[in-house]
Amino acid sequence: PGFPPQHSLILQARNLVSEYDFFEPVMPFSIWISGTNGKTTTTQMCEHLLKPQGALAGGNVGVPLADLDEKAPIWILETSSFTFHYTKKARPDIYLLLPIKPDHLSWHGSMEAYIEAKLSVLSRMKEGSVAILPKAYGEQKTLAHVITYENEHDLSMQMGIDIEKISFKTPFLLDATLALCAQKNLTR
Numbered sequence: 001p002g003f004p005p006q007h008s009l010i011l012q013a014r015n016l017v018s019e020y021d022f023f024e025p026v027m028p029f030s031i032w033i034s035g036t037n038g039k040t041t042t043t044q045m046c047e048h049l050l051k052p053q054g055a056l057a058g059g060n061v062g063v064p065l066a067d068l069d070e071k072a073p074i075w076i077l078e079t080s081s082f083t084f085h086y087t088k089k090a091r092p093d094i095y096l097l098l099p100i101k102p103d104h105l106s107w108h109g110s111m112e113a114y115i116e117a118k119l120s121v122l123s124r125m126k127e128g129s130v131a132i133l134p135k136a137y138g139e140q141k142t143l144a145h146v147i148t149y150e151n152e153h154d155l156s157m158q159m160g161i162d163i164e165k166i167s168f169k170t171p172f173l174l175d176a177t178l179a180l181c182a183q184k185n186l187t188r
Contacts, residue, residue: 002082004107018086019065020079026070027090031182032059032079034118035098038175042096043078045179050074053186059083074186081108081117091124094185095131095144096178130185132178152177159184 003010010016020027031050033042040061047057058068059077068075077092081104100115108114119137125144132155133140138148149155152174156163159181168176 005085016086018083018088018090020077020083020087020090023065023070024090027065028070028073028075030075030077030092031055031094031096032077032092032121033096033098033178034079034081034084035096036101036103038098038171039078039080041172042098042175042178043076045176046076046096046182049179049183050076050186076182081114084117084120087121089124091121091126091129093129094182095121095125095129095133096182097131097133097137098174098178099134100137132181147181155181 031046033039033046043057043061047055053074054072055074055076056068056072057063057076057078058065060080060083061078085108097118100118102111102114104114105111108117119140122131122140122142122144125131125142127143129144130147131142131144132147132149135148135150138146147158149158152170153163156177161177161180161184163173163177166173166176
């Protein structure tokens with residue numbers, strides 16, 4: 001996914017398929033985590049919380065989808081804007097989006113294109129899926145149940161999480177809160 005759209009290999013490709021779309025037919029229940037900063041931390045926190053349920057983490061966090069066990073009940077995938085750009089079919093069951101700040105603008109061409117990549121998955125999400133997004137992006141067209149947040153305090157109040165019991169400080173407090181939200185959505 002690191003090759004930008006204008007790269008000669010991409011321009012010459014006859015059958016360009018993202019890793020996520022390639023594994024879409026065998027992908028188990030999945031949680032995708034994206035945003036500008038905090039993806040790896042949130043992914044690892046989710047994996048720690050959901051390990052008892054058999055969750056495995058991968059994607060950008062270091063384990064390619066090809067090395068994840070297809071029989072695992074849950075995949076937790078750190079997902080980059082590059083991956084989103086090329087993914088056209090696959091979709092998560094839970095999507096956790098951290099705040100979006102200017103990044104990879106030379107690759108995407110503009111901040112608008114970068115944001116569009118991060119939000120593109122929402123149009124493919126099914127009814128019964130959940131998307132947790134910063135409030136600025138809550139008006140997107142999707143069949144997913146959308147939960148929006150201003151910050152970790154707002155999100156924890158909405159989700160009934162006692163933030164005082166979380167021993168992390170900002171910015172890791174938001175990562176932990178999002179990971180707990182994924183756990184709560186799975187154990188309802």
